[in-house]
Amino acid sequence: MQPIQAAIEEMEAHGEEEQLSCTEVAEKHNVSRYTLARRCKGIQASVQAKAINQQRLNPQQEQDHKLP
Numbered sequence: 616m617q618p619i620q621a622a623i624e625e626m627e628a629h630g631e632e633e634q635l636s637c638t639e640v641a642e643k644h645n646v647s648r649y650t651l652a653r654r655c656k657g658i659q660a661s662v663q664a665k666a667i668n669q670q671r672l673n674p675q676q677e678q679d680h681k682l683p
Contacts, residue, residue, distance in 0.1 A: 619643045619654065626655050 622644035629635050637655070641648035665671070672680065 617651060619646045622646050622651050623654055626651070 622640050625640055625644070626637070637652045637680055638648045641651045644651075670677075
């Protein structure tokens with residue numbers, strides 16, 4: 616698992632009631648606190664999500680159109 620994903624999962628696991636500091640979690644996982652905050656807020660998508668959104672065909676359509 617990538618460090619950023621581990622940090623996001625840790626933030627999400629604690630939920631709204633128990634607030635964690637993005638700075639503390641980012642330092643623990645050695646990731647940028649800005650990236651972590653943006654990913655948690657849904658402002659910035661992962662590289663994989665961006666790549667899928669830029670494709671003309673979604674993965675299912677791509678499988679359907681592959682040659683035998």
